[in-house]
Amino acid sequence: MNGMRCATARALATGVLLWSVAAAQADIFRPSKEDQVKLGTDAAAKVRKSEKLLPDDHPRVRLLRSAAQRILDAIPADQRKKEIWKFSFDVIDKKEVNAFAFPGGPIFFFNGLIDKLETEDQLAGVLAHEMTHVRNQHWASAYADNMKRRLGITAILTIFNAGSSAFDIAGVADDLLVGLPYSRKHESEADRVGLDLMVRAGYNPEGLEFVMRMFASEGGRPWEFVSSHPDPNNRSKAIAKWIKESGKTFPPSTPLSPEVRKKADGQGVKQPAATKKDG
Numbered sequence: 001m002n003g004m005r006c007a008t009a010r011a012l013a014t015g016v017l018l019w020s021v022a023a024a025q026a027d028i029f030r031p032s033k034e035d036q037v038k039l040g041t042d043a044a045a046k047v048r049k050s051e052k053l054l055p056d057d058h059p060r061v062r063l064l065r066s067a068a069q070r071i072l073d074a075i076p077a078d079q080r081k082k083e084i085w086k087f088s089f090d091v092i093d094k095k096e097v098n099a100f101a102f103p104g105g106p107i108f109f110f111n112g113l114i115d116k117l118e119t120e121d122q123l124a125g126v127l128a129h130e131m132t133h134v135r136n137q138h139w140a141s142a143y144a145d146n147m148k149r150r151l152g153i154t155a156i157l158t159i160f161n162a163g164s165s166a167f168d169i170a171g172v173a174d175d176l177l178v179g180l181p182y183s184r185k186h187e188s189e190a191d192r193v194g195l196d197l198m199v200r201a202g203y204n205p206e207g208l209e210f211v212m213r214m215f216a217s218e219g220g221r222p223w224e225f226v227s228s229h230p231d232p233n234n235r236s237k238a239i240a241k242w243i244k245e246s247g248k249t250f251p252p253s254t255p256l257s258p259e260v261r262k263k264a265d266g267q268g269v270k271q272p273a274a275t276k277k278d279g
């Protein structure tokens with residue numbers, strides 16, 4: 001018997017075992033797409049109850065939704081067919097310079113962010129970034145990673161050996177829906193994929209670069225309280241590089257209309273309790 005070969009075989013076997021455990025770990029804690037939609041829908045309903053939102057016919061809301069539709073229409077049909085996301089787009093009447101997405105599709109912008117924007121392309125850049133977080137299920141990955149860290153390897157092995165899913169929708173606390181940081185990798189992916197998407201939709205990608213530069217110049221405050229973002233300075237540089245390397249020319253940016261630019265503070269309303277419309 002060749003001792004060396006035996007040790008190698010053992011190392012290989014261990015490697016394969018660890019690899020398969022690692023591969024399985026990611027999945028046992030991962031909420032399904034359906035669970036993500038359910039969690040996001042419930043969380044959005046809570047936001048609509050607790051915050052004042054600009055009404056549906058407000059110019060800011062109408063622009064946000066038409067830009068979002070334009071971006072959704074730009075998703076290739078074969079991808080869209082497979083997606084079950086329930087997107088919604090609302091503006092919260094608060095001064096925060098921020099926007100965020102819940103898993104499964106609900107996206108909220110704050111009045112304070114729209115106050116800072118000059119073009120529809122900038123708005124579209126943030127939208128496409130947030131929609132990519134949803135479509136690429138970044139929250140579900142962050143949630144699974146968080147559970148792995150909290151439980152440790154022994155518990156994971158136990159659950160793994162039991163062969164069941166460890167995801168429990170009732171166990172997801174509110175703070176985990178908004179408090180989970182996305183990884184650097186996810187942020188960069190949301191920038192990159194979002195950029196492609198906004199370009200497909202006919203927007204000028206410099207809009208996203210502008211927003212990133214704005215955050216950098218304002219002391220690096222990133223959007224999304226759900227996120228521990230990488231330095232916006234580096235991100236704006238990365239975006240500028242992608243735009244340059246694409247070698248393409250892009251359509252001119254579309255300035256926001258005076259109605260959209262007009263400050264909308266205090267125009268938010270609380271969502272009425274029952275809003276189910278017929279027809």
Ligand SMILES: [Zn+2]
Nearest residue numbers: 187190224227
């Ligand atoms: Zn992000």
